[in-house]
Amino acid sequence: MIYLSIGQLERMLSIPASTLRFWEQEVPLLMPSRTKSGRRNYSLSEVVLIARLKHLALDKKLGLGRAQRILEYELLYQDQELRANIKQLREELFRLLLDCDRWKASLGELIAVSTAESSVKENSVEKNLGKELLDGTDDKELNGFC
Numbered sequence: 001m002i003y004l005s006i007g008q009l010e011r012m013l014s015i016p017a018s019t020l021r022f023w024e025q026e027v028p029l030l031m032p033s034r035t036k037s038g039r040r041n042y043s044l045s046e047v048v049l050i051a052r053l054k055h056l057a058l059d060k061k062l063g064l065g066r067a068q069r070i071l072e073y074e075l076l077y078q079d080q081e082l083r084a085n086i087k088q089l090r091e092e093l094f095r096l097l098l099d100c101d102r103w104k105a106s107l108g109e110l111i112a113v114s115t116a117e118s119s120v121k122e123n124s125v126e127k128n129l130g131k132e133l134l135d136g137t138d139d140k141e142l143n144g145f146c
Contacts, residue, residue, distance in 0.1 A: 003033070003041035012047070015054055023053065027068050029075070 010017045024030045024040075029049060032040040042050070049071065056067035 002044055004047060006032075006040045006042070009042050009047060009050065013051055013054055015050070015058075020050070023050070023064070026064060027053065027071075029068070029071060 004012065006017050006020055009015070009020060024032065030046065030053075032042045032046055034040060052074075053064075053067050053071060056062050056070055057064045060067075062070070
């Protein structure tokens with residue numbers, strides 16, 4: 001996983017480190033992990049969140065409070081949308097599994113019928129061939145091929 005330091009984030013997003021530290025105190029969504037020495041490590045998802053916060057709070061001039069509420073709403077809505085998508089995918093997967101079971105059962109039945117038919121045909125051919133060889137009735141026909 002890729003992590004950025006506060007200095008790297010400062011340069012990337014053109015946000016002073018002091019602003020990033022202030023936002024961390026004011027916005028509970030921002031909780032970067034820390035190294036053993038206490039330095040902040042920002043994950044890619046936190047970088048995206050901070051970039052969105054910057055866009056709303058500074059670029060659109062909505063202020064930190066409104067930007068935070070918008071972010072919380074977006075994350076909540078996104079979470080609900082993801083849950084709905086997951087539910088739909090699970091239902092579709094279940095339908096596909098049921099279809100697979102039905103196809104598997106149908107295929108098994110077809111194979112059983114086909115095997116039974118082949119067995120009956122083979123027995124019939126063997127009986128007829130044995131009968132013809134014993135009778136000698138078709139020796140003339142076989143003469144040209146043997």
